[in-house]
Amino acid sequence: MKKLIKDYFLFGIFVIFALVSYIINFEFGIEIWDNFLVFARDMVLILPPAFILIGLFDVWAKNESIEKHFGKTNNPLRFIWSILLASTTVGGTFVAFPLANSLYYKGAKYSSIFTYVTAASLFMIPMTIMEASMLGIKFTLIRLLASIPFIIGGSILLEKYFDKTKYKIPFIEAD
């Protein structure tokens, strides 16, 4: 109970602040709440099904097949799998972070999960279409094509460092 209060204390104050702002018509507070809703709306819709899928992924995905496509061997195809998975992840990094965590504990290499998470923030299909229509297809193509080698290169560098220092990412379990 103590932990629950600690975890949600700030949010409680935030909600009360928003409520009071609405009552006394405090514009600044109302604007903050409207900004809160910009992303909150999507998250309320996306997170429940996303975590159901992540839970099912945890129990059904075989470690061997994750290792085969994202892990142990130095198969360069793992980058293609990571980018493909990223472009089909609804919700961008909000969903990619927990999935990356699951992938890691099923045997994915660091270079795969960093490529995955980073690409997930960049290759959102609806965003990309919007960008191309507003800024031109040339702009979008340059940006996306140029980013792929850098993201993969950067992820490999990070993996070298993390493998050397034997870094472990957090394991999330019930208390």
Added chain:
Amino acid sequence: MTGLYIATGIALLVSLFFDKSKTKSGLKKGWVKFSKTLPSYLKLLMIISLVLLLSEDLIITYLAQDNIFLGLLSSLILGSLTMMPGFIAYPLANILVGRGVPYMVIAGFVTSLMLVGVVTYPLEKEYLGIKATILRNIMSFVVAALIAIIAGIAYGEVFMI
């Protein structure tokens, strides 16, 4: 969005059909992850609600500078600090194009906006750990800068010496 719900529904039914207890433990695992990180999601949303107060005028003023490299630096820093949905970011980028802001600067802003997540720190550290979060974001910042420079070269705004 409906696609996501249909896919989840089908996955759940198939999973239930093959193994009830496995499905139950999967849902439990999903719930543990969700409930343990919900405070971080809320923290993230609260930070974003403050960051979005940053006015568009301020961003336009900083990006539309005469000195292209100061503009680029501003675009990378502002892009890293903020986070906005596409329906706000791209119209803003469009205004910048209209103001004659170089594509290099716009690429720097749009790319760092997506790639570098200073505001997503509370969430990312839960799942990747503090060290990985910081290093991955530094890597992303460098990548955003490189992409901006490549865009600048492609549009003939900067030249390699």
